[in-house]
Amino acid sequence: MLELKGLSKSFPGVRALDDVSLRFEPGEIHALVGENGAGKSTLIKLITGIYQPDRGEVLFNGRRLDFRSYRDSLAQGIDIVSQEIQVIPESTIAENIMLDKMVTRGRTGIIDWAAVNRRARFYLDMVGLPLAPDTVIKRLSAAQKQLVQISKALAADARVLLLDEPTSSLTEHEAHNLFGILRGLRDKGVTIVYVSHKFEEVFALCDKVSVLRDGRLVGTERIDNLTQAELIKMMIGRDVTQAHMGRLDAEGGREMLRADHAVRKGKVEDVSFAVRAGEILGFYGLVGAGRTELARVLIGEDKLDAGTIFVRGEKACIRSVADSLERYGIGYVTENRKEEGLLLQSAVSTNITITIWPRIANRLTRAISRSKEVAITRGMIDSLSIRATGPNQRTEDLSGGNQQKVCISKWL
Known part of the structure; x- marks a missing residue:
């Protein structure tokens, strides 16, 4: 059992956590929810030694833990899938997954790369990422990097697994696959702490939920005993009514952006679409389907090999991100804010x-x-x-x- 007693942590001008006490049981998926800045990620980092608490203690199976680094946490079988992308871009997928578990040839110390790649392939198959283990990480999208991070955590065979917004870059298909893996780990007695803003995930996956608000613990309940409305009230401290935002009517709006048969070799194949003023157009697909690759073409980050882009009805020649902003008024919120945003x-x-x-x-x-x-x-x-x-x-x-x-x- 993982137990937190009176944890507190402050940063300059901000009290991130204030006297938080919690228990996480083996064989249980325990959700941790709260608004932005409630202290969820700070709590995860305190458990794994990335941060040290100002007050309080962390106990594992009754023994106090005094981690000074993430490495100490790993040695005790406590691992994290971070909200941020944490990979080595110049290394391969296999090297990232097996970094602290390299297979060597007997006592020679020489790395057995065939064995390393085989083991990495096993965990890639678990998360449904159909890429070669020797693929260099920097070529991957944010969603693919996230799946590599999850693979690395699974390879650690942890007794406690902490997941901080693990599906933030994943589609519903990949998320459901992950849920199946987590349920299997729960059934083997692994303690799982799951941080999420997505209530549908919390209610579909988790056994218990604890709510943080402004760095303090509001309460812990079994999921079966809560409705979404009750959980929202715990989070924000008041009832919420669904306000009608009006109807979206973009039929008469001016065409703002159009792609005709856009091609980026090996990434985007013959894509055409149009979006009008006041309209919200969504692109959906599995990891690797080309969503991010299309966006990068539209903002000039990657070259358009064939096809045409029109902005406000006129043919556009977008050569760079600066060009897309200054000449055409196109902005881009990346899926990977740490590395690109x-x-x-x-x-x-x-x-x-x-x-x-x-x-x-x-x-x-x-x-x-x-x-x-x-x-x-x-x-x-x-x-x-x-x-x-x-x-x-x-x-x-x-x-x-x-x-x-x-x-x-x-x-x-």
């Missing part, structure tokens, strides 16, 4: 305003107006309810959900 070491204000720096720069000196930058950032923080200490807070110190809001803000 944010400057994590920089301030929130830098990330939100970077797309409009030319507009807020002094015409003569080209210096960015700090007052305009701060005013715009404060407006976005208020509009999107971003939980930050202010415009100057470092972006990597925000919760994952609030980082995503910053990623969206720069395009708004």
Whole structure:
């Protein structure tokens, strides 16, 4: 059994966790839910030694754990599937999965690459990722990297498995496959902690749910005893009514973006679509179906090999991401914010305003107006309810959900 007693953790200007006590039982899938910034990811990182608590303790089977690093956690059979993409881009899929479990030829210390690839292939098949184990990671989409991370955790044969938003990049098909794997692990006695914002997943998969709000534990209940409305009330502290947002009528809207027989060799094959002003067009498909690849072509990140793109009825020649924004007014919220969407070491204000720096720069000196930058950032923080200490807070110190809001803000 994994037990938390009085855990507290603070960061500059923010109390992330305040006196949280919880128990996670073997053979159980225990959901952890809460709004953005509630403390879910911080709790996971405290359990695995990535962070150290200011107060409180973590016990495993009655013995106090004093982890100083993630490596200590792995040694005790406690592993994590992180919300963020955590891979080595220049290495192969097999190397990422088997990094701390390399197979050698007897006592020679020479790596048996055939055996490493075979074992990696076994876990890739479990998660349904049909790629060769020797494929270099940097060529993969965010969803494929997420499946590699899950494969790595499964290969660790952990006694406690912590999953932080594991389906954030996955389609329903891949998510359902993952649920089957997790149910099998539960039946073998593994303790599973599952962090999610998706209530459908929580009710379909989990046995219990604990709710965090503003860093404090609101309560723990069996899923069978709760409705979605009751769970929402626990999360936000009030009842929520479904407000009617009006009907979407885009039939008479101006055509804003159209693709005619777009081709990116090996990635996108003969794709045509049109989207009008006021319309929301969704693209759905399994991992590797070409959704991200199509988006990268539309913003000029990848070259269009054949076909034509039209913006507001006129033929477009989009050569780069800067071109798509400055000439055509097209923004792109990536599925992989850590590697592609944010400057994590920089301030929130830098990330939100970077797309409009030319507009807020002094015409003569080209210096960015700090007052305009701060005013715009404060407006976005208020509009999107971003939980930050202010415009100057470092972006990597925000919760994952609030980082995503910053990623969206720069395009708004």
